[in-house]
Amino acid sequence: MKTNLKTLSASGFAAYIAEAGLPQYRAKQLLHWIYEKHAASIQDITELSKELRNRLSEKAYIGNLSIIDRRTSKDGTEKFLFGLEDGESIESVLIPDEDRLTLCISSQVGCAMGCRFCLTGTMGLKRNLAPYEITDQIINVSRAVKPKVITNIVLMGMGEPLANFDNVCEALQRMADLMKISPRRITLSTSGLAPKILELPKKGPRVNLAISLNATTDAVRDYIMPVNKTYPIRNLLDACRRFPLQQRRRITFEYVLLKGVNDSVEDAHRLVKLLKGVPSKVNLIPFNTFAGCEFESPPEKTVRSFQEVLAAANLTVLVRKSKGQDILAACGQLKAKYG
Numbered sequence: 001m002k003t004n005l006k007t008l009s010a011s012g013f014a015a016y017i018a019e020a021g022l023p024q025y026r027a028k029q030l031l032h033w034i035y036e037k038h039a040a041s042i043q044d045i046t047e048l049s050k051e052l053r054n055r056l057s058e059k060a061y062i063g064n065l066s067i068i069d070r071r072t073s074k075d076g077t078e079k080f081l082f083g084l085e086d087g088e089s090i091e092s093v094l095i096p097d098e099d100r101l102t103l104c105i106s107s108q109v110g111c112a113m114g115c116r117f118c119l120t121g122t123m124g125l126k127r128n129l130a131p132y133e134i135t136d137q138i139i140n141v142s143r144a145v146k147p148k149v150i151t152n153i154v155l156m157g158m159g160e161p162l163a164n165f166d167n168v169c170e171a172l173q174r175m176a177d178l179m180k181i182s183p184r185r186i187t188l189s190t191s192g193l194a195p196k197i198l199e200l201p202k203k204g205p206r207v208n209l210a211i212s213l214n215a216t217t218d219a220v221r222d223y224i225m226p227v228n229k230t231y232p233i234r235n236l237l238d239a240c241r242r243f244p245l246q247q248r249r250r251i252t253f254e255y256v257l258l259k260g261v262n263d264s265v266e267d268a269h270r271l272v273k274l275l276k277g278v279p280s281k282v283n284l285i286p287f288n289t290f291a292g293c294e295f296e297s298p299p300e301k302t303v304r305s306f307q308e309v310l311a312a313a314n315l316t317v318l319v320r321k322s323k324g325q326d327i328l329a330a331c332g333q334l335k336a337k338y339g
């Protein structure tokens, strides 16, 4: 069986090249073509002689996720559906915004965390993504949108990144070292696996952290996000306080507003108290509905009142209008079903 070169880590690559009897500078050259120039096949690496390309192709290939579907929303958001080698599928969402082009990528097929407001959560976990399946979303979308360039990466698609810790860390390492994406332009979002939050900066590059908080009492959070029963709010915020932040960086707290559940003025005041001492910014996300969900989106007036309480307490707060709702590309709407 041929080796997909993208399954190799940087050190695995060095070993592979040594075994093939080639000098080490070839490893660097190949990695540059695969991760920075996004070569789709060994034959595309025109810097190599035809002879060397043929020789490599006998035992190796450059695998690519296949784009099964690509849809554009009225607001310019694009959703990419990828087929994986075993027939599973995942989604990535490309979000243009003034001077940024952000790609929201998936870390798992499905998700085991079971948050009640999230469509991905209703599918359960199918499997973890391999490191190359995570980075390949970036490579393949980059190729598809040329000459536009992706400027920011968010791990906010399908899956709980910290529940696929080792593979996600390896993928982040490749983004930083091989794809030359600055970790400052990468944000990982988690539902709150507290111990892993503290392990992250030790293992991977120093990316930005986002926390899906979504409630201000354990009773409500236990109900909407079962992970809270294992790592309750106090535990989670304690991990946030200990998370080593780069200078002038802040933790983003995402707060999905669910009508009558977590959207009261009292909630807003409690949120202010909870975030005391944490360098933070808050993204309020009005709930995006989907068929069969028990929640509703609050009226605009409620969102504004909530926002005003936070702003009055000098918290940086943004209401994040979800994009791409017409193509089910908005937060919590990814299910990777074709049709």
Ligand code: SAH
Binding pocket: 117, 118, 119, 155, 156, 157, 158, 159, 160, 161, 189, 190, 191, 210, 211, 212, 214, 254, 256, 285, 286, 287, 288, 289, 331, 332, 333
């Ligand atoms: N599993 C990680 C990464 C996915 S991010 C996490 O939960 O953080 C998905 C983001 O979308 C989370 O902030 C989540 O709170 C939000 N979200 C999920 N379902 C949503 C919905 N139906 N409407 C609005 N936001 C939603």
Ligand code: SF4
Binding pocket: 111, 112, 113, 114, 115, 118, 119, 120, 121, 122, 157, 158, 159, 160, 190, 191, 212, 332
């Ligand atoms: Fe999983 Fe995040 Fe959805 Fe919760 S919100 S089910 S953790 S993807």
